[in-house]
Amino acid sequence: MKSASLLLKAMFVAILFTIGLSQTQAQIQITVGTQTQASTGTAMWSPYDRWYTSEHKQYLVTAAELNAAGAVPGDIKGLAFNVSSVTGANGLTKGWTLKMKLTSATALTNPLDISGLTEVIAPVDLTIATTGWYQHDFVSTIFWDGVSNILIDQCYNNYFGGADYTTTGANVWCSTVPAVNIPTHILFTDGANYCGLGSGNFTNTNYRPQMRFEFRPVGVKNTFPKSSRIVGMPDSSLLRSNAIYDGTNAEAPAGSRPGVTFGSIPGFTTTFTYTITGPLPSNTVVYRGLDAAGQTTMTAPAGGGNMFIPNASGLLANPSTPLVANGTGFLNTAVPPNQGGTYRLTVVATTTKGTQSFVQTVVNDFVIAVDRDMTAVGLSRPLSKNQQVYFKTNNIPITGQFKNVGVQPVMSYKGICEIRNSTTGVLVRRDEVIRTANGGGIPPGGILTGVIDEFDFPSFTTIQADSFSITICTELLDPIPDQQAFNDCYPLAGAAPFTFIVKNLIDYEIVNITSPSSGIYAGRPATPSAQIANNGAFADPIPVFLNIRLLPNTPIITNQMVLVEVPNGIFNKAVVSFPPFTPPAGGQYEICIKAAQQGDEVPANDEKCITITVVDRLAGDFTVGTNTKPGVPGFPTIQAAVDALYQRGVRANVRFLLTDPFYAVGNTSSIGTPALDLSSNIIGIGPNSSVTWIADPQSTGLSKAGVTIQLNSSNGIGVYLGQNSFPANFNAVQLEFPNKENANSPGYMEFDGGAQKSLKFQLRTFANRRAVFYVGKRAYNNTIKNCIIELDANTPELDFWSTIPGVTIESNAFKFGADSSGFGANFSTFTAGIFQRNMPPANEFGNNREGLDTGIVLNNVTYYGNKANKFIGNEIRGFAYGIASIGIGTLKKNNKLTRYYNSGTEIRDNMISNVRRAGVFFGL
Numbered sequence: 051m052k053s054a055s056l057l058l059k060a061m062f063v064a065i066l067f068t069i070g071l072s073q074t075q076a077q078i079q080i081t082v083g084t085q086t087q088a089s090t091g092t093a094m095w096s097p098y099d100r101w102y103t104s105e106h107k108q109y110l111v112t113a114a115e116l117n118a119a120g121a122v123p124g125d126i127k128g129l130a131f132n133v134s135s136v137t138g139a140n141g142l143t144k145g146w147t148l149k150m151k152l153t154s155a156t157a158l159t160n161p162l163d164i165s166g167l168t169e170v171i172a173p174v175d176l177t178i179a180t181t182g183w184y185q186h187d188f189v190s191t192i193f194w195d196g197v198s199n200i201l202i203d204q205c206y207n208n209y210f211g212g213a214d215y216t217t218t219g220a221n222v223w224c225s226t227v228p229a230v231n232i233p234t235h236i237l238f239t240d241g242a243n244y245c246g247l248g249s250g251n252f253t254n255t256n257y258r259p260q261m262r263f264e265f266r267p268v269g270v271k272n273t274f275p276k277s278s279r280i281v282g283m284p285d286s287s288l289l290r291s292n293a294i295y296d297g298t299n300a301e302a303p304a305g306s307r308p309g310v311t312f313g314s315i316p317g318f319t320t321t322f323t324y325t326i327t328g329p330l331p332s333n334t335v336v337y338r339g340l341d342a343a344g345q346t347t348m349t350a351p352a353g354g355g356n357m358f359i360p361n362a363s364g365l366l367a368n369p370s371t372p373l374v375a376n377g378t379g380f381l382n383t384a385v386p387p388n389q390g391g392t393y394r395l396t397v398v399a400t401t402t403k404g405t406q407s408f409v410q411t412v413v414n415d416f417v418i419a420v421d422r423d424m425t426a427v428g429l430s431r432p433l434s435k436n437q438q439v440y441f442k443t444n445n446i447p448i449t450g451q452f453k454n455v456g457v458q459p460v461m462s463y464k465g466i467c468e469i470r471n472s473t474t475g476v477l478v479r480r481d482e483v484i485r486t487a488n489g490g491g492i493p494p495g496g497i498l499t500g501v502i503d504e505f506d507f508p509s510f511t512t513i514q515a516d517s518f519s520i521t522i523c524t525e526l527l528d529p530i531p532d533q534q535a536f537n538d539c540y541p542l543a544g545a546a547p548f549t550f551i552v553k554n555l556i557d558y559e560i561v562n563i564t565s566p567s568s569g570i571y572a573g574r575p576a577t578p579s580a581q582i583a584n585n586g587a588f589a590d591p592i593p594v595f596l597n598i599r600l601l602p603n604t605p606i607i608t609n610q611m612v613l614v615e616v617p618n619g620i621f622n623k624a625v626v627s628f629p630p631f632t633p634p635a636g637g638q639y640e641i642c643i644k645a646a647q648q649g650d651e652v653p654a655n656d657e658k659c660i661t662i663t664v665v666d667r668l669a670g671d672f673t674v675g676t677n678t679k680p681g682v683p684g685f686p687t688i689q690a691a692v693d694a695l696y697q698r699g700v701r702a703n704v705r706f707l708l709t710d711p712f713y714a715v716g717n718t719s720s721i722g723t724p725a726l727d728l729s730s731n732i733i734g735i736g737p738n739s740s741v742t743w744i745a746d747p748q749s750t751g752l753s754k755a756g757v758t759i760q761l762n763s764s765n766g767i768g769v770y771l772g773q774n775s776f777p778a779n780f781n782a783v784q785l786e787f788p789n790k791e792n793a794n795s796p797g798y799m800e801f802d803g804g805a806q807k808s809l810k811f812q813l814r815t816f817a818n819r820r821a822v823f824y825v826g827k828r829a830y831n832n833t834i835k836n837c838i839i840e841l842d843a844n845t846p847e848l849d850f851w852s853t854i855p856g857v858t859i860e861s862n863a864f865k866f867g868a869d870s871s872g873f874g875a876n877f878s879t880f881t882a883g884i885f886q887r888n889m890p891p892a893n894e895f896g897n898n899r900e901g902l903d904t905g906i907v908l909n910n911v912t913y914y915g916n917k918a919n920k921f922i923g924n925e926i927r928g929f930a931y932g933i934a935s936i937g938i939g940t941l942k943k944n945n946k947l948t949r950y951y952n953s954g955t956e957i958r959d960n961m962i963s964n965v966r967r968a969g970v971f972f973g974l
Contacts, residue, residue, distance in 0.1 A: 268313025314354030459496030636666025699733025772826030932962030
């Protein structure tokens with residue numbers, strides 16, 4: 051039986067807990083840059099761009115920017131970028147890494163400065179799936195001193211990582227930096243790993259991503275008493291009893307007194323409270339720090355540094371008269387015997403500047419020692435459930451740590467280990483080991499004050515997979531008795547139990563099905579995937595099966611198998627993905643994914659099933675505008691209707707009824723985009739499921755120009771039809787599943803103003819090239835008829851540019867002229883109401899990395915050009931050309947002469963006026 055009394059002959063204090071920052075401590079978030087311009091998938095401003103196999107980037111952020119945004123000196127513990135669009139489908143970035151350092155440099159260099167960088171984000175595989183701020187929490191903080199600039203170094207490597215580099219990366223919001231000429235430098239390559247290199251293929255830009263830094267300002271840096279020491283004072287891990295700590299004491303640690311060390315935070319004011327409570331578990335205040343006037347809230351020095359407590363009240367300030375302040379803030383350890391034990395120092399600092407405020411809480415537990423006190427410190431083995439898993443039938447080592455925190459040497463003690471089922475609490479095993487100084491593992495002089503004795507209990511083996519808890523305790527045998535019982539066991543009474551996991555040898559678990567979820571669309575591919583856990587000891591590839599059925603009982607996919615290798619141990623989860631499947635119709639679908647490893651010992655967790663709702667494709671009539679029709683579904687804007695087309699696709703003929711007299715589409719300030727992009731694949735469109743845009747026959751369609759559509763374009767194109775590997779609409783299936791089929795436009799898009807010519811299209815742009823309708827590569831079976839096509843009244847009427855781009859031969863190769871070329875007096879471009887142009891398959895950079903094809907196959911005949919587009923009965927006025935249709939002619943394809951003509955174009959009954967060059971220009 052241990053005595054609960056406390057003798058005051060102890061000479062030392064043993065620290066049980068180190069200084070700790072409260073989990074609720076506030077941080078300051080500082081944003082630099084503005085949400086001005088979104089990066090594009092190929093401009094490489096974004097840290098998430100993945101256009102090349104490896105990109106290495108550096109950004110410079112100045113101290114002036116940080117200070118202007120409200121930053122204060124302290125640890126940078128996180129960084130976020132403001133995502134404007136997500137990574138393309140299956141777009142994994144391998145080895146994404148972030149490094150930082152402080153620098154006095156005011157400009158970036160080429161080669162890049164790669165010396166002295168600290169890795170704050172270790173290499174990770176990254177896919178950005180959400181817009182908005184994407185947070186990176188640092189594994190190593192960076193201290194910012196308030197005056198240095200910051201160099202941010204980011205890199206990824208898909209060259210050796212095996213990930214593709216054709217999928218677009220996530221874009222971020224960017225802005226220019228007034229104080230830095232070129233704040234972004236970029237190395238890029240398709241043939242190497244540029245991470246760690248400072249030179250190579252190089253470019254730069256005056257755009258830099260908008261960033262949000264997360265600071266932990268320097269507030270409380272140290273306290274007395276604590277586990278190390280207050281700055282400038284001796285180690286305060288050990289205190290003498292019956293001593294007065296007022297800065298003049300000779301007892302160890304000599305010259306110590308209660309106080310706090312603060313960091314300097316320019317412009318901020320820090321106030322704080324300083325209290326000691328105990329003995330634990332009591333929360334009675336036994337020491338309260340006061341200012342000279344006796345107030346409990348004190349003000350820290352503005353310049354930082356040490357502040358000693360000037361005044362104090364309580365049992366540890368004046369044991370005989372605790373209600374009377376001592377006037378010097380000293381700490382008196384001559385407490386009554388029944389008040390000894392563990393005490394808790396709490397410092398709460400509030401730092402304020404204007405409306406900004408953050409709170410820092412520092413907690414330090416310490417013990418007023420007694421003559422005889424042995425404590426259970428902890429377990430070095432086994433590792434906890436968050437660090438390692440163990441397997442049944444294997445020996446699990448158990449190593450306990452015990453410490454003498456009393457004054458007298460420990461000559462003999464008993465170590466006790468109890469193992470229980472952590473769920474039921476049933477005792478599984480109990481072991482006792484006696485340690486002695488007489489040949490029993492303890493040195494002849496005993497265990498001295500502050501020394502830890504570590505030894506092994508018998509190993510633990512079980513045939514039961516379960517969760518177990520361990521408690522170790524100590525019982526003093528010489529000297530006796532132990533004068534403090536509260537610390538005899540680990541974990542302490544009331545603390546969280548120490549648990550470890552024992553698992554089966556073979557156990558694969560389908561944790562959850564991660565995709566798809568309800569809300570996907572019929573006809574649009576979706577990628578089934580699940581998270582699978584390996585709870586066993588082996589990590590061989592295992593078969594995983596997918597089954598999908600349309601309820602009630604129509605099989606869609608039956609026992610589709612993939613092999614997946616799932617690691618074991620703590621990081622024992624992986625994602626298994628199956629090839630995309632396309633739901634044929636709307637309705638309820640059951641998706642089941644099952645791990646089928648032979649010998650699995652827990653079959654109950656092998657399979658997961660979910661039921662999802664698949665939304666049907668569009669069919670029938672839809673209103674577009676604020677004027678709706680009873681019983682007719684609708685969309686508020688033209689862009690909303692187009693978004694639905696790309697997202698949902700069509701199942702049958704669709705008519706969009708324009709019910710408002712005026713619509714505005716697009717934005718003249720967006721970089722390089724048409725007002726209305728209808729390029730690439732829209733699922734389901736075909737000869738029996740076309741899309742037609744008309745004025746509402748019962749309202750706006752009753753009069754000429756009953757609907758005006760203002761096309762606001764930044765690149766001079768109003769409506770864009772045709773092939774596109776990078777369509778502007780974020781819902782386009784090509785962006786999620788890029789291939790040559792999805793890059794192609796299915797056609798069968800019709801704009802019909804009707805007999806009244808009720809649709810008027812007006813192009814509003816500040817670009818020199820102007821085409822209200824641009825029918826591009828591989829446009830098929832589109833119709834523009836009975837429409838009024840003209841320039842918007844706000845479009846500046848400059849010269850009518852009239853240069854049709856052509857084909858030339860340079861260096862024995864064909865060169866296809868751009869729509870606009872030259873500059874100054876030599877600048878040339880065109881304007882047209884309708885412009886149809888064929889070109890060989892190529893992306894916006896002039897290469898065909900995507901393997902695009904402009905072939906249209908009809909009746910076993912392949913046409914390499916635009917096919918069967920119709921421009922009928924329109925009124926066109928105010929351009930260089932009313933309608934211009936140009937093909938290419940004959941080119942070599944696979945060493946054969948091939949006709950790249952526009953075929954079957956129908957142009958008739960158009961009324962064209964006020965054009966400079968020609969009403970209709972037609973060329974093969």
